[in-house]
Amino acid sequence: MNDDATIAVLLPCYNEEATLGKVIDDFRDQLPEARICVFDNCSTDASADIARLRGAEVFPEPRQGKGYVVESMLSRVEADICVMVDADDTYPAENVHELIAPVREGQADMAVGARLADFTDKSFRPLHLAGNRLVRGLINSIFKTKLTDILSGYRAFNRNVLRRVPVVSSGFEVETELTIQMLYYRLKIVEVTVPYRERPAESPSKLRTFRDGFRVLWKLFSLVRSFKPLTFFGSMGLACFSLGLLAGIVPVCDYIRHAYVYHIPLAILSMGLVLLAAGFVFLGLALHAVNWRFKELHNVLIRRNSHP
16 A cells, blocks of 8 residues: 555544544644544534534434444545544554554554553453453454454554445444454454553543443354354354263163163253254354355455446
8 A cells, every 4th residue: 555545533422522632633643644533423512513623524423332433434434544543532643653554554454452561550440351351262262363452442444344344233342343344354453552541530431341241242142153153053063962962871871781761851851952963063054154155245246346
């Protein structure tokens, strides 16, 4: 990608009047050639007015939720490189050049600002680090990756992401979906270490630890079921088959010793579990084949639209 690549800084915003002006100024100082696009997500304070006074473009998004905002970003902004960053002044603008570099140089489709190597004592709530590690461990295990920060809100990406990656989340689980969609469509992700500051006291967090944590885990469960059906249903089949074998030990021993099965309920349970296991495996294979064909169709459509 040449040095004349167009850049857009995308700021999701919900009642961020305390920090939005500083974030806009900081990124304009670092990227004077970039468009600054603020996506106003039903703010009831002066956020939209502050953005306009700072010369930023304001895009209203009437559906409440960060996932809707990200969907709107991907569909309404065109640029060679997009930088998505939260408007709460927790991510330093001076690191944006390091974040953009691998995307500009064609080394990655998305660069993620990894926060877990450099943060303050008050940057994360007590359970947020544990939740991040849990989600990270599950995704790395399922998709055979080595990512360190799944939930970062500081990302740079190219047109491949704008064209290929769908977003269907509504809330803060959208970062998890973005990561899984990137892996599913075989787009390249790299991580760049960035500092993570604590949120200013006058700008309270909108995250709800248990509610949003549950939504992230449910989204992970749903996406793995959809994108990795053979892994998901195959694992369930393996579990049922193992339980079926375990339940069948006593009936088999009965037959070996007495040529008669005394524990008939266990025998029925064992057979039922084995049949259920076979059903899960068959379902996983069928959905895997369907997913593969849809992925082929998706790639063909993307190429056709990219080269009319």
